[in-house]
Amino acid sequence: MKILVDENMPYVEPLFGDLGDIIPVNGRTLTAEQVREADVLLVRSVTKVNAELLSGNNKLKFVGSATIGTDHVDLTYLAERNIPFSNAPGCNATAVGEFAFIAMLELAQRFNSPLKGKVVGIVGAGNTGTATAKCLQAYGIKVLLNDPIKAAEGDPRSFVSLETIMAQADIISLHVPITRTGEHKTKHLFDEARLKALKPNTWLVNCCRGDVIDNQALIKVKLQRDDLKLVLDVWEGEPTPLPELVPLAEFATPHIAGYSLEGKARGTFMLYQNLCQLLNITADKSLLDLLPTFNIKAVELATAPNEKALLQLARFVYNLRDDDKMFRNTFLNENGFDTMRKNHQHRREFSALALAYDGQSEVDWLSNLGFSGVGQ
Ligand SMILES: NC(=O)C1=CN([C@@H]2O[C@H](COP(=O)(O)OP(=O)(O)OC[C@H]3O[C@@H](n4cnc5c(N)ncnc54)[C@H](O)[C@@H]3O)[C@@H](O)[C@H]2O)C=CC1
Ligand SMILES: O=C(O)C(=O)[C@H](O)COP(=O)(O)O
Numbered sequence: 001m002k003i004l005v006d007e008n009m010p011y012v013e014p015l016f017g018d019l020g021d022i023i024p025v026n027g028r029t030l031t032a033e034q035v036r037e038a039d040v041l042l043v044r045s046v047t048k049v050n051a052e053l054l055s056g057n058n059k060l061k062f063v064g065s066a067t068i069g070t071d072h073v074d075l076t077y078l079a080e081r082n083i084p085f086s087n088a089p090g091c092n093a094t095a096v097g098e099f100a101f102i103a104m105l106e107l108a109q110r111f112n113s114p115l116k117g118k119v120v121g122i123v124g125a126g127n128t129g130t131a132t133a134k135c136l137q138a139y140g141i142k143v144l145l146n147d148p149i150k151a152a153e154g155d156p157r158s159f160v161s162l163e164t165i166m167a168q169a170d171i172i173s174l175h176v177p178i179t180r181t182g183e184h185k186t187k188h189l190f191d192e193a194r195l196k197a198l199k200p201n202t203w204l205v206n207c208c209r210g211d212v213i214d215n216q217a218l219i220k221v222k223l224q225r226d227d228l229k230l231v232l233d234v235w236e237g238e239p240t241p242l243p244e245l246v247p248l249a250e251f252a253t254p255h256i257a258g259y260s261l262e263g264k265a266r267g268t269f270m271l272y273q274n275l276c277q278l279l280n281i282t283a284d285k286s287l288l289d290l291l292p293t294f295n296i297k298a299v300e301l302a303t304a305p306n307e308k309a310l311l312q313l314a315r316f317v318y319n320l321r322d323d324d325k326m327f328r329n330t331f332l333n334e335n336g337f338d339t340m341r342k343n344h345q346h347r348r349e350f351s352a353l354a355l356a357y358d359g360q361s362e363v364d365w366l367s368n369l370g371f372s373g374v375g376q
Helices: 012-016 075-080 093-110 127-138 148-153 162-168 192-196 215-224 261-279 307-317 320-330 336-342 360-369
Strands: 002-006 021-025 040-043 062-065 119-123 142-146 171-174 203-206 229-232
Touching: 002 012, 012 021, 012 261, 040 261, 062 261, 093 127, 093 171, 093 203, 093 229, 093 261, 093 307, 093 320, 119 127, 119 162, 127 142, 127 360, 142 162, 192 215, 320 336
Parallel strands: 002 021, 002 040, 040 062, 119 142, 119 171, 171 203, 203 229
Antiparallel strands: none
């Protein structure tokens, strides 16, 4: 069996090695010719999976995408051809949630304006939005959720309108899929009018898809409004973001909010489980066996952390400033965006760091935030 795999998908060999011949490919430049003889195709978000890519292949048994988003896949075409497909919903939700939370802590420190006491509006309350809310609520932050689709489906959480978020939230974090049609379409959900209407001093965080914000309009509005602070992990026109926009963001990264080692491993593992199920064979590998131990064994806390100390703890796991600096220095290089993604040293999730502290009840919130071992 020929298994064609995006070269940026980790843990393929230990998981799929027994199932067939693994052929690593560049997902961004993958051609129909390369795909012609594949039995299995495993992609990431940069590969457009459509008739153009697949029409020359008559033996494809499975397409898998180790991502949450599916906007790069023509699902209708795959269904018409009866080619089984699966993505990896939720695989990197914790990574995105922690990324957004850490970015907010970093902004708070940079502007000497504590996160504690702010109101955060989350647009899109699915896997990544919920993971972000979980971190914030663990830290005692008031969260407003906007998700008209979930609200209509009867999700028992409380939801508010986008207008309420615009009026009440100090920070807005975006977690919607990109959709271009329909009542709830998200393409340019934040257009010029909405960007202009942001409350003074709003922090806007985008780790979902670049074109949820009109990037040209964002440049225009940000040049007139220094009070707005931006965290941008995703960009219109990836892998070539508008060069004028990058310096306007406080934190700028190349679509790596979901790049935790755990998140990437989960993504590959979910595809492994789905393919095994399809082939009717037992999935006998374990996700835990894949992950290395974290390089810090445990951190002993002398006191319950304040916000500054919390950021220090978060930085043990992920120092966003390093990625931001590297991105600014390299995004204009040829293939700069993709090169940084390819060579990215995947961070760990909070759960990899064990904390030790004597007074458990004072630090329960750190367990809720995701750190392990607190008070044990
Ligand atoms: N930067 C990165 O590395 C990553 C980006 N993503 C992106 O984030 C998106 C969201 O991921 P998940 O939370 O896992 O997806 P999800 O499908 O679990 O949740 C998305 C939520 O958005 C809601 N929604 C849709 N249209 C809306 C609208 N107009 N207004 C408010 N809510 C709306 C849906 O009802 C759903 O609950 C993915 O589709 C993907 O594009 C996901 C993972 C990593
Ligand atoms: O899961 C998604 O959706 C994402 O946006 C991924 O984090 C993107 O990662 P790649 O598949 O482009 O490596």
